[in-house]
Amino acid sequence: MGRKAAYLKDVLLWAVLGLPALWAGLTRILADRYTWPEVIAGLAAIGVAVAFARPRPLRAMLVTAALWAGSVAVRGDPTVFFPALAVMSYLAGVRMPRARPALLGLSGAAALAAVVVPLVRWLLAAQWDLGAWFFAVTGIALFGLVPWLAGHARHQSLALTRAGWERAGRLEREHRMLAEQARLRERAAIAREMHDLLGHDLSLVALRIGALEVDAGLPESRRRAAGEAREAVTAAAERLRDIVAVLRDGDGPGLGPERENTARENTARENTAREDAEHENTVRENTAHEDTADPSEESVGELVRRAAAAGMPVTLHGTQEDARIPAPALATVRRVVREGLTNAAKHAPGAPVTVRLAHAPGETVVGVANAASRLQGRGVTGGHGLRALAERVRRQGGSLESGPADGGFALTVRLPHTVPPNGPPNGPPNGPPGIPSPVPLRVPPSVPPRTASRPVEPERKPERKPERKPERKPDLELELELEPALALARRRVRRTRLAAALVCLAAAAGVAAFVLGFTVYEAATSVLPPAEFAKLRAGQAEAEVAAVLPARTRIDDPSWPEPPIPPGARCRYYSTSPEPFGDLTLYRLCFAGGRLVAKTFLPS
Numbered sequence: 001m002g003r004k005a006a007y008l009k010d011v012l013l014w015a016v017l018g019l020p021a022l023w024a025g026l027t028r029i030l031a032d033r034y035t036w037p038e039v040i041a042g043l044a045a046i047g048v049a050v051a052f053a054r055p056r057p058l059r060a061m062l063v064t065a066a067l068w069a070g071s072v073a074v075r076g077d078p079t080v081f082f083p084a085l086a087v088m089s090y091l092a093g094v095r096m097p098r099a100r101p102a103l104l105g106l107s108g109a110a111a112l113a114a115v116v117v118p119l120v121r122w123l124l125a126a127q128w129d130l131g132a133w134f135f136a137v138t139g140i141a142l143f144g145l146v147p148w149l150a151g152h153a154r155h156q157s158l159a160l161t162r163a164g165w166e167r168a169g170r171l172e173r174e175h176r177m178l179a180e181q182a183r184l185r186e187r188a189a190i191a192r193e194m195h196d197l198l199g200h201d202l203s204l205v206a207l208r209i210g211a212l213e214v215d216a217g218l219p220e221s222r223r224r225a226a227g228e229a230r231e232a233v234t235a236a237a238e239r240l241r242d243i244v245a246v247l248r249d250g251d252g253p254g255l256g257p258e259r260e261n262t263a264r265e266n267t268a269r270e271n272t273a274r275e276d277a278e279h280e281n282t283v284r285e286n287t288a289h290e291d292t293a294d295p296s297e298e299s300v301g302e303l304v305r306r307a308a309a310a311g312m313p314v315t316l317h318g319t320q321e322d323a324r325i326p327a328p329a330l331a332t333v334r335r336v337v338r339e340g341l342t343n344a345a346k347h348a349p350g351a352p353v354t355v356r357l358a359h360a361p362g363e364t365v366v367g368v369a370n371a372a373s374r375l376q377g378r379g380v381t382g383g384h385g386l387r388a389l390a391e392r393v394r395r396q397g398g399s400l401e402s403g404p405a406d407g408g409f410a411l412t413v414r415l416p417h418t419v420p421p422n423g424p425p426n427g428p429p430n431g432p433p434g435i436p437s438p439v440p441l442r443v444p445p446s447v448p449p450r451t452a453s454r455p456v457e458p459e460r461k462p463e464r465k466p467e468r469k470p471e472r473k474p475d476l477e478l479e480l481e482l483e484p485a486l487a488l489a490r491r492r493v494r495r496t497r498l499a500a501a502l503v504c505l506a507a508a509a510g511v512a513a514f515v516l517g518f519t520v521y522e523a524a525t526s527v528l529p530p531a532e533f534a535k536l537r538a539g540q541a542e543a544e545v546a547a548v549l550p551a552r553t554r555i556d557d558p559s560w561p562e563p564p565i566p567p568g569a570r571c572r573y574y575s576t577s578p579e580p581f582g583d584l585t586l587y588r589l590c591f592a593g594g595r596l597v598a599k600t601f602l603p604s
Contacts, residue, residue, distance in 0.1 A: 006054070014050045017084040018043045024080045034080070042067060046084050057092035062105055064088040065144055069113040069136060073120035078135050085139075086147045093151020094158075102148055110140035134514055141507050149500035156493040191244045192388060198240060199385075200338050203345035204310040206233045210349055211311040237346075300337050300366075304355055307341045314341065314353040321357070325364060329415050332392055333357070333366050339385050340368025340411045348373035351408060364415050372407035386411075395419075523580035526554040528587050530576065533599065536589070540596045545589065550574060554586060562602055568592050573602070 025039035034042075045067045052060035064085040071081050089106075096102055113136035121132040212218060212226040298306070304316045321330065337355055344353045351373035358365045386402060393400045398415040532548045554575040565571055569590040576585045583604040590598040 010050050010053070013053075013087070014043075014047050017046050017050070017087060020080045020083060021046070024077075034075070038075075042071070042081060046081075049084065049088050053088060053091050054095070057088075057095040058101055058105055061085075061088045061092040061102070061144065061148070062109060065106070065109040065113070065140060068139065068143065069109070069117055072113075072132060072135050072139065073117040074124070076121065076132065078139055082139065082143045085143045089144045089147040090151040090154075093148040093153075094155050096152075097155070099152060102152075106140060106144050106148065109144065110137055113137070113140055134518065138507065138510065138514065141503070141510075146500065146504055146507060149496065149503055153493060153496040153500055156496050160490060160493055194240060194244055199237065199244075200342045202233055202237045202240065203342045204307060204312075206230055206237070207307075207312055207345045207349060208310045209233060297331070297334060298338075300334060300355070300357055303334065303337050303341060307345070307353075310345075312341070312345060312353060313350070314344075314355060316355045316357070318357040325359070326417050328396060328419070329364055329417050332396060332398075332413070332415055333364055335389060335392070336366050336411065336413045337368060339389050343385070343409070343411070344368065344370040348408060362417050364417065365412070366415070367410065367412040369405060369410040370408045519580045522552070522554060523575055524578050526550050526552050526575045527578050528574035528576070533576075533587050533601075536596060536599050538596055538598060542591050542594050542596065545591075545596050549589075554584075558586060558602060560602075560604075562588065563600055566590055566592060566597050569597050571598075576601075 021034065021039050021042040024034040025036055027033065045063060049060040049063040049067075052063065064081065064087075068078070068081040068085045072078050092102055114133055117136040118133045209226050209230040213223050213230055215223065215226075218226070299321055301316065301320060304314055307314050321333070325333070337357075340355070341353065344351065348370045351370045353368065353370045356365070356367040356369075386400075390400045393413055393415065396415060397419050398413060401410075401412045403410065527550055528548075535548075536545060549572075553572050558573060569592040571588050571590040573586045573588055576587055585604050586602040588598075588600040588602055589596060590600075
């Protein structure tokens with residue numbers, strides 16, 4: 001809300017709350033007509049309260065409580081300023097976050113009014129007025145406490161609404177994050193397929209063309225053409241690498257306004273370390289749905305035969321695929337072989353390659369090793385293949401070892417047939433040079449590529465079966481996190497509403513009981529016996545008449561027409577009977593100059 005709008009609302013509130021005081025200065029409908037100094041003082045006090053209503057709502061409530069108590073004490077009127085007290089009390093309940101200061105303030109105001117108001121009435125009227133004490137106590141409760149409780153309930157309701165909207169906003173942001181993660185997973189899946197399949201095929205094509213380039217049986221023009229074709233395939237592999245990098249990183253040029261906005265909102269992704277961490281998380285989330293072997297996918301033997309047909313000097317040692325291997329492990333074995341052959345074709349063209357596959361109870365060992373190449377590899381790498389492969393192996397509880405071996409390069413994977421119940425073990429993040437990976441990658445012992453065709457005996461590792469912890473979705477975690485705060489807010493709202501209802505009922509019951517008791521008391525203590533009234537004569541001294549009068553009058557002014565009052569006289573009204581709920585008949589005694597000037601019977 002703008003400051004100008006708030007100022008206009010405050011001025012309007014002041015005008016509305018000041019109308020009863022202005023009306024009391026013009027007419028006698030609400031109460032005895034107020035003097036203009038009293039009206040101006042009341043309007044000024046209301047203006048001060050309105051000025052304090054926003055920054056200091058407790059002060060505003062106490063100012064109007066003092067104004068109302070003052071009008072009761074001086075004028076005996078509870079009607080003119082009670083709207084200001086009720087409105088300021090309600091606003092204090094809405095705007096004050098804590099209840100204790102307001103309750104203490106109202107309690108102090110009620111206690112002070114209970115003492116000051118009757119005392120002022122006694123000083124002004126020379127008569128102890130029990131009704132003033134009643135108005136002082138019940139007025140603060142009805143016009144101060146009850147509106148404050150209603151405002152406090154409104155405050156709690158608004159707090160609950162804000163908490164609900166905050167929860168909805170956080171859930172919406174969480175769902176947007178999940179949608180973004182799903183989009184990134186899809187992009188990563190596309191990048192993975194392009195890297196694994198298309199990259200593998202391009203490497204084999206380059207290998208075939210490279211064989212033609214060095215074939216001495218072809219004329220020079222054909223070998224030159226083969227060299228140009230090989231360079232074109234290499235350039236295509238470079239473009240493929242760029243596309244894969246864009247798909248994996250999630251940002252790139254020319255992807256439209258939506259992507260540019262996303263990039264601006266996530267500028268922290270430009271940090272290299274965070275990019276690597278996000279990539280690893282994406283790979284970790286997406287390897288689960290890949291762990292099923294596709295029947296149409298090439299087997300290990302078919303992969304080796306196709307590479308050999310392309311001109312790669314590759315040999316397969318060990319057993320063939322075992323049908324008893326679980327589908328996830330079989331799919332990973334095939335991917336290890338494909339990745340190893342692709343890397344050998346890229347980085348060691350023409351070097352002998354050895355593929356080893358061995359099965360043991362509960363475990364499969366697969367390795368791809370190449371010797372040193374006499375030719376310089378011209379392939380390109382984005383560093384994602386081994387990283388994704390290492391993460392996939394780790395998720396299945398296996399281990400991946402890669403590094404230089406005998407002048408070449410060796411890749412060895414040990415893969416259990418059963419994934420640990422609680423997922424893969426958490427190891428220190430290590431990886432090959434330039435490739436961050438959460439899997440420990442070590443240089444294996446030297447394994448000659450052309451020796452030991454027997455199966456490799458795998459190491460036996462004790463199985464660990466930690467207790468599985470149930471996973472919770474992010475939005476469920478958020479709901480569980482916010483639920484205690486929302487439950488507390490709901491309880492506060494219910495308590496405040498219940499307290500307001502109970503206070504209203506208690507105040508109503510107290511007012512009813514007090515009114516009944518005061519009516520009986522007033523009727524019993526204001527009776528002038530008919531015999532005593534008959535003895536009174538006009539002209540008697542006021543002191544002589546006062547000796548037979550009751551302690552208090554019944555009313556100050558009858559509400560029905562009465563005979564004219566003698567000029568300059570002041571009149572008192574007494575009951576004719578102690579009956580509190582019957583027809584009200586009165587004796588009127590008028591005094592002037594210290595003597596009784598008129599006595600009148602007033603029927604009901």
